[in-house]
Amino acid sequence: MASDDEPSAPRAPGNRAVALGVLAATVPVLLAQAASGAGSRLVLLLVFVPALLAGLGTVAQTVAASVWVTAVVAVHSALYPPADLPARLGTLLGVVAAEAVVIALCARRVRRERRLFRMRQSAVALQRQLLRPLPVRTAELELFGLYRPVEEDTLIGGDLYDVADTPFGTRVLVGDVQGKGLRAIGTGFAVLSAFREAAFREAELTAVADALEAAVGRHNAYAAQGGEPERFVTATVLCVRRDRDGRTRVRAVDCGHLAPCLLHADGRVEAVELPAGVPLGLADLVGEPRAVGCFALPADGVLVLLTDGITEAQDASGAFYPAERGLAELAGAGAGAEALPEALDGRARRWSGGRSRDDVTVLALRRAGGP
Template sequence: MSLGKGRRAPGRKTVLPGTDAGATAATGRIGNWALAGLVLLLSALIVLLDVVTGEDLRVVPLLVVVPALASVFCSLRQTVWVAVWITAVVVGSGLGGDGTFWDFVFGIGFTVLACALGVAACAARIRHATEMDRLRSAAVALQRQILRPLPVITDQVFAYGIYEPIEEDRFVGGDIYEVVQSPYGTRVIIGDVQGKGIAAIGAGFAAIAAFREAAVREPTLTGVVEALEAAVVRHNAFSAQTGEAERFVTALVLGFDEEDRVQAVNCGHLPPRLLHEGRASAVRLERTYVPLGLAGLSRETRMAESFALPPGATLLVVTDGVTEARDAARAFYPLDRRLAGWAGHGPRELLDALRVDLETFTGGIRRDDVAALALRRAPGDGGPLPAAVADEVRPVAGAVSD
C-alpha cells in the first residue's frame, strides 16, 4: 500500500486563535469620543449639583468613583486621562470653594489616591487579561498541533472535517479525532472528554496517543478499544495522584477495510449519520457501551458490530458541540432536520453548510468545541484521485508502503 504526497489547498492558510491576545482589554471597550462625552457630562452634572447644595453638602468628592469605573471598562491610557481630568475638576472646585485650607488639602489628597488606585487597578486588569489570553491561545494552539489537519486520505477513506475549539478558558474542551492507516485497514476515532479546561485536553491527548499506537498494532477493533480503555484508566490514576479529577471519554471507534461494511464500537458517543441517495438517517447500532474509563463499572464486554457504507455515501460523525449548540431561545440545534436538506451534498459541501448554519443558529456564541468528520470510501480501483481531493491530501500516521 502506498500514499501519495500531500499538500495544502492553494490560497489557504491557518490562522491560530488568540493572536490578538489582550487586544480588547488593552484598547478598551469604549471609544475615546464616547468616553470624553460621558466624563464631561458627568462632571458638569456633579459640579452643578455641588453648586446647588453649597457648603452644606459637598458632592464633588463623588467624582473619585469615575476613575474606578473607568478602570473596569477602559484602556490604561483612557483611565489615566480620566484620572487627570477628575483631579483637575476637584482642584478647581476646591479653589473656588469656601472651605478651610486643610479641607482643600485633604480633598486633593483623597482624590489623587483614589485616581492612582483606579489607574493601578486598570493596569492589573489588563495584565491579567493579557496573560489569560496568552494561556488560552497556548492551549488552543496545542490542541491544533496535536489534532491532525484535515482533510486526509487513506487507502480506504477520504476524511474531511471541521474543528472549532472554544477559546474561553473555562469552556475549552477535549474533543478528539484521528484517522490512522494500519495494516488492517483505516481506523477512525471521534470522541469527547468529560469536563472542560486544560485537564480535559490532557485526557484527550492520552486517548489520541493510545489510539495512534493501538490502531496500527491491534488486529481487531475491539483490541484497539481495550487499549484505549487501559490508557484512560492509567491517565485517571495519574490524575488522582496529582489531585486532578478522574474523567471518562465518550468515543466512537470505526474500522474500514476493503469491504463495503464499516465496523464500529460505540463507547457512549453520538451515533453516526449516513447520507446516501438523497436521504439522511442515523445509523442504528445495536449496542452503546459505557464510555472509556468506566469499563470497570459494567459487566458488558465491548464487541464490534458492522453496518453498510455504500460507494458514494457519506458518513458524518460529530461531537456534542454540534447537537447541544443552542440558539437565543435555548433550543438545541436540529441536526437531523438540517441533514435532510443537505443529503445530496458531498463531504466538503456538507461540512461547509454545517459550519455556516451552526454559526447562524448560535449567533456566534458557543459553549463547547465543535468537531465533525465526513467520511467517504476511497475508490477501490486504485485510479487517480479527483483533482479537488488531491489538492488537499495529507498523509496519515501509521501509513505503510510497499
C-alpha cells in the same frame, strides 16, 4: 499562522481617542460650573472621568487622565477658593486620593486581563496538541467537523477526535469521556495518545480498540492512586480504505458510542448498525472480544459522527433534539459535508434555546474527490 480561535490581547482605546474623550467631558463640566457660579463644586464631577477610563484604558492613560483632572480641580480651587484654606486642601487631597484608588484598580484590571490572556494562550496551545485542526484530507476521505466544549472559554473539554492516515487506511476516532470540561481532559489525552500510536502499529482495528481500552485502564489506575474518580469513554473507531475495485469500505468498532449516520444523496438518513460494544474502561466487566462492522461509503454519501451534545440538546419541554430528522432536513436542503457540522449544531442550539448541556462534536466524512 493565526486562526479564528487564537486568543487576541485585550485592546485599549487609542491615546488620541482618550484625549478627545477627556476633553469632551471636561468642556461641558466647566461650562456648567461657570454657569452655576463660583459657589458650586460641579468641577468635582470630573473625578469620574478617570474612573470610567480605568475599566477600558491602560494604566498610563488612566494616570494621564487623573493628572489632568487633578490639575483642573487645582486651578479652579486657586481661581475660586473656598472660604477657608482647610476646605481647599481637603478638596485637593480628596481628589488625589480618589484618583490614586482609580489608578490602583486599573492596574489590577490590567494584570488580571494579562493573566487571563496567558491562560487562554496556554489553552489554545493545549487544544492544538490534543485535537487536530479541521478539515483533514487523506487519500481516502475528506473530513470536516466542528468541536465546541460546553465551557467555551476553556477551548477544550471531554469530547475527543483524531484522524490518522496510516498504511492500513485512514483511521478515525471520535469519543466522549464521562464527565465534562476540564475534569475529563486527562482521560481524553490518554485515549488520544494511545490512538496515535496504535493506529499506525496495529493492523487489526480491534487491536487498536484494545490498545485504547488498556490506556483507559492504566489512566484509571493512576487516577485512583491520586484520589480522582475513574472514568469510562464511549468511542467509535473507524478505518476507511479503498478496495482494488474502487469501492470505499468502512470498518468500524463500536465502544458504546452513538451509531454513525449515513446520509444519501436523496436525503435519506441511515443509522449504521454496528456490533454493540461496551465503553472503553468497562471491557473487563463483560469479557467478550470486540467485533468489527463493515459497510460501504457511497460516492455521494456523507458519514456523520456525533457526540451526545447534539442528541441530548433539550427544548423547554424537555424533548431531545431529533438529530436524524435534522440531518435529513439538511441533506434535503443540499447541505454539503463542509457546511453540515455547523448547520446541525446551529439547529440543535436553536432547539435548546442556546443552552449547552454537554460538549459538542460533529464530524462529516465523505470520499476523497466527492461532490
